[in-house]
Every structure is written in C-alpha cells, then in structure tokens.
Amino acid sequence: MKNMINNPFVVYGYEGPEFFCDRREETDRFINLVTNGNNIVVMSPRRLGKTGLIHHAFHMMRERDPEIACFYIDIFATKSLEQMVQLLAGAIVGKLDSKKQSIQRKLSTMFRSLRPTMNFDALDGTPTVSFDIVPEQSQATLSQIFKYIELSEKRCYLAIDEFQQTLSYPGPSADALIRSFTQFIPNLTLIFSGSQQHLLSEMFLSPKHPFFGSASFLSLKEIDEKEYLHFANGFFSKQKRSLSAEDFHELYSLVDGQTWFVQKILNRLYSLTGNIDNGSIITVVNQIIDEAEAGYQQICNLLTVNQLQLLIAIAAAGKVKSPTSGEFIKKYDLPSPSSIKLAIDTLVDRELVYRTTDNIYIVYDRFFNIWLKRNYYALHQR
Ligand SMILES: Nc1ncnc2c1ncn2[C@@H]1O[C@H](COP(=O)(O)OP(=O)(O)OP(=O)(O)O)[C@@H](O)[C@H]1O
Ligand SMILES: [Mg+2]
Known part of the structure; x- marks a missing residue:
C-alpha cells in the first residue's frame, strides 16, 4: 500500500515517514x-x-x-x-x-x-x-x-x-x-x-x-517554518513547481503555522496546476472557506447573540488576553463582563474558542477565523 496515495499532503491520519514533516x-x-x-x-x-x-x-x-x-x-x-x-x-x-x-x-x-x-x-x-x-x-x-x-x-x-x-x-x-x-x-x-x-x-x-x-x-509547538517549506518543496519539485519562501511565509502566517491548516492548503495547491504564487494561495484558501461556509453559518445560527458577538470580536482581534476587560468590551461594543464570562465559557466548552496555556483566547479553526473577520459587519448587524 506504500506510496499509493495521490496527494502527499496528508490531511487525515498517518501515511508513513516520507509524508511526515520534521x-x-x-x-x-x-x-x-x-x-x-x-x-x-x-x-x-x-x-x-x-x-x-x-x-x-x-x-x-x-x-x-x-x-x-x-x-x-x-x-x-x-x-x-x-x-x-x-x-x-x-x-x-x-x-x-x-x-x-x-x-x-x-x-x-x-x-x-x-x-x-x-x-x-x-x-x-x-x-x-x-x-x-x-x-x-x-x-x-x-x-x-x-x-x-x-x-x-x-x-x-x-x-x-x-x-x-x-x-x-x-x-x-x-x-x-x-x-x-x-x-x-x-x-x-x-x-x-x-x-x-x-x-x-x-x-x-x-x-x-x-x-x-x-x-x-x-x-508540541508549530512545525518550524523553514523545515515545512523544505518538506513542501520536496513534493512540488516533483511536479516541476516550487513555493517561494515569501509566499510560504504568507501561507504559514495566515494559519499561524497550525499543522492541519497548513497541510490543507498545501494539499489543495498540490492538486492544482499552474504556478504557485500568492494569488493561487489566496484562491485556494477562499475555496476551502467557501466549501465550509454552510457549516460556519450553521454554527453562528446556533449561538446566542452574546456568544456570536464575542466570537466575532475574538476573530477580529486575533488573540485576546482578557475578554472581560473594559478596553476589549468597549472596542467591540460587547455586553457586560458577567455576560462575556458566561459566553466565553460556552465558546471554550464547544471548542470554538481555544484558551492557550498562557490564557490567551483564539478562534480554534483558522479558516473559520478568516471567514468571521470577513463577515464581521454582516454578522454584527444580526
Ligand atoms: N509532522 C507532520 N507532517 C505532515 N502532516 C502532519 C504532521 N503532523 C500532523 N500532520 C497532519 O496534520 C493533521 C493534524 O494532525 P493530528 O491529527 O496528528 O493532530 P492532533 O494534534 O492529534 O489533533 P487533535 O487535537 O484534533 O486530535 C493530520 O491530518 C495529520 O496528517
Ligand atoms: Mg489527535
């Protein structure tokens, strides 16, 4: 079964050391x-x-x-x-x-x-x-x-x-x-x-x-960016293509170097023909987000107003140290700290928001984060 996979950027499971980066x-x-x-x-x-x-x-x-x-x-x-x-x-x-x-x-x-x-x-x-x-x-x-x-x-x-x-x-x-x-x-x-x-x-x-x-x-921390680029180009070079360090930096930063999200973008890039550049990376990310949009909508529909406002505020801010602070609440026009406390607990519980070991809050799914940011104003009007 070895080497029988069509795409070397595995997005599910483990397929062997040659497909495992660093x-x-x-x-x-x-x-x-x-x-x-x-x-x-x-x-x-x-x-x-x-x-x-x-x-x-x-x-x-x-x-x-x-x-x-x-x-x-x-x-x-x-x-x-x-x-x-x-x-x-x-x-x-x-x-x-x-x-x-x-x-x-x-x-x-x-x-x-x-x-x-x-x-x-x-x-x-x-x-x-x-x-x-x-x-x-x-x-x-x-x-x-x-x-x-x-x-x-x-x-x-x-x-x-x-x-x-x-x-x-x-x-x-x-x-x-x-x-x-x-x-x-x-x-x-x-x-x-x-x-x-x-x-x-x-x-x-x-x-x-x-x-x-x-x-x-x-x-575990994120896989080192340089190592990841080298790994990716090992496969792209077989297709007579390559990913530049600058473009990879954009890709890697967009999803904070989180492995599955990097793999998902690389997997999609691998499946397309043509040069790989900033434009094709953006196209691919948009495709992935479009395909997931119905699911994102569904998640938003199931949240209370407070939870949704907080989720989009965290997405817009990127990383939040204290979601109940006056400054954050004012900037994103959020309700009282006690309501925020309740909402954050639910979002963490449902694994929509992740609390890092340094107590920083982020939206778990990096693609969902991009979608929320993009739809900030539309969602805010609900
Ligand atoms: N070193 C690696 N090189 C290439 N792909 C990897 C590597 N590590 C993980 N992956 C891929 O990234 C995805 C996520 O990895 P994995 O499932 O191991 O993460 P996890 O930390 O166990 O996630 P979860 O917390 O959701 O269980 C998988 O599709 C896996 O194939
Ligand atoms: Mg796991």
Whole structure:
C-alpha cells in the first residue's frame, strides 16, 4: 500500500515517514523516553500533530525493533469505562499470543468471558474483531487485558489518545483503575495524549489524581517554518513547481503555522496546476472557506447573540488576553463582563474558542477565523 496515495499532503491520519514533516527532535525525545520506561503525556492545541507524532514514533520504533508491540486507541468518542475497555480489547486481545506453550495455556483461559464478534469494514472489507463486554465486568476485563500484556512478556507500548475523556465517565475513576493495573507491569509503557491541555495537566500534575507525577510531558509547538517549506518543496519539485519562501511565509502566517491548516492548503495547491504564487494561495484558501461556509453559518445560527458577538470580536482581534476587560468590551461594543464570562465559557466548552496555556483566547479553526473577520459587519448587524 506504500506510496499509493495521490496527494502527499496528508490531511487525515498517518501515511508513513516520507509524508511526515520534521518533528525529528520530538520523535527522538518520545522514543528515548518511552524505550527507557518513562510514561509520557503528549500535549498541544488541536490539530497540531499529537496523533501523527504517536503514529510516527511507533513506526520508527517498530522499524528499529519489529519484536515490540505498539497499540493505539482514541477514546474521544467513548462515554464509559465499558466502551473504553471494548476499544482496548479490540486493539490488544489476540495480538500478543505467544508461541510458548506455558504462556499459551494461561492466555487461552483468560478471555473466556469475552465474546468476540467478527465484523467487516463497510468500505474496504477488512475484518475486525470486537468484543462484547459485560458492563459489570468492565473492571475485571480491564485488569485481564493488562495481565495479558504482562504474561506475553513482549515489550509493549500503549497510547491512549484523548485521555481526558476518562474524566467524564460515570462510576469509578478510570484513570485510577488504569494506574493501579499497570503500575507494576515491567514490559508496558504508556503514552497519553489529548488536546484539552488544562484537564490533562491537572490529571498528571495535581496530587489529587492517580497519575500524579508519573509521566514526562512532551509539548508540541508549530512545525518550524523553514523545515515545512523544505518538506513542501520536496513534493512540488516533483511536479516541476516550487513555493517561494515569501509566499510560504504568507501561507504559514495566515494559519499561524497550525499543522492541519497548513497541510490543507498545501494539499489543495498540490492538486492544482499552474504556478504557485500568492494569488493561487489566496484562491485556494477562499475555496476551502467557501466549501465550509454552510457549516460556519450553521454554527453562528446556533449561538446566542452574546456568544456570536464575542466570537466575532475574538476573530477580529486575533488573540485576546482578557475578554472581560473594559478596553476589549468597549472596542467591540460587547455586553457586560458577567455576560462575556458566561459566553466565553460556552465558546471554550464547544471548542470554538481555544484558551492557550498562557490564557490567551483564539478562534480554534483558522479558516473559520478568516471567514468571521470577513463577515464581521454582516454578522454584527444580526
Ligand atoms: N509532522 C507532520 N507532517 C505532515 N502532516 C502532519 C504532521 N503532523 C500532523 N500532520 C497532519 O496534520 C493533521 C493534524 O494532525 P493530528 O491529527 O496528528 O493532530 P492532533 O494534534 O492529534 O489533533 P487533535 O487535537 O484534533 O486530535 C493530520 O491530518 C495529520 O496528517
Ligand atoms: Mg489527535
């Protein structure tokens, strides 16, 4: 399947090291930490490349040592421990079966309570196995999965993406269970990741939480502009085209170097013919925004007047340090600080606005930000 993709600027998932830009230092640090038995937490704002980095590091680790086992689950959509255990079972059970008979015997009795179901992917027909987890036995099954890892005697790495999701599960604290089941397994290292940085930091930095002090942090920043240009021109040169440093600077600055947005523009530029210049970049960005416009309208329609006024004010300002300050409220003709406080909480909660670790507020989606700015006056009249 290698190299079968039509467009080298991947906008979803991970397609291999040749399509992955830079992150050499972060990858080295990731690999160094986990292969030396340190659990890690990979953090960054959304769409900067956490998930990509995990897949990339796993790829490089497997290339170095094919004997290791790397597991990845994304628990963003899970609502309970039971659903998380189901994902874990699907990713891990059966993947570590040992040739050693003594281990095999132990393992074969282990998952009797799980009923495997074979499914086929609707798109490509790939078989997948899922397990029926009996809700009352979620904890026991979780413990068995980790026991299975331990018994396999294989070097294992488990990445749990969007880990903060466990905080919303009803019932016993999932992170406490995971911590207690895994802490004495010598052949397992854990990688946690997520974009809700304040929740994740709290989970690993507050003594109230079970994982307190038990992992090293790896925070991702934007990919270096020069490295990105070099990466992009590696593919454009095969089309006998190139992107100048000035034009790339415009592109990169327009979306603040946020990986997915840069990739999205490069992907579209790659699909077009003709020279790449400032004009074609603007055309492409407009196309992307036009295609998303119906969605943006829909989002705006669902907001209250205060929320919408605040959202467009943040978009117009770009970055806002204190949205409840008199100066900001006056400049953008906003309602009282108490209403703004309510509105900002909702916008952050709905992930329309992002609060950086330095407490600066920005509109999450860089294309939405451009659209809001463009429609400032029309939206303001509502
Ligand atoms: N180093 C990279 N080089 C090229 N593309 C990348 C790189 N890192 C990430 N991407 C691409 O950028 C997009 C966003 O990356 P990714 O999903 O890893 O971000 P994320 O931080 O996990 O986002 P989220 O917080 O939404 O889960 C993906 O389409 C991915 O393919
Ligand atoms: Mg991700």
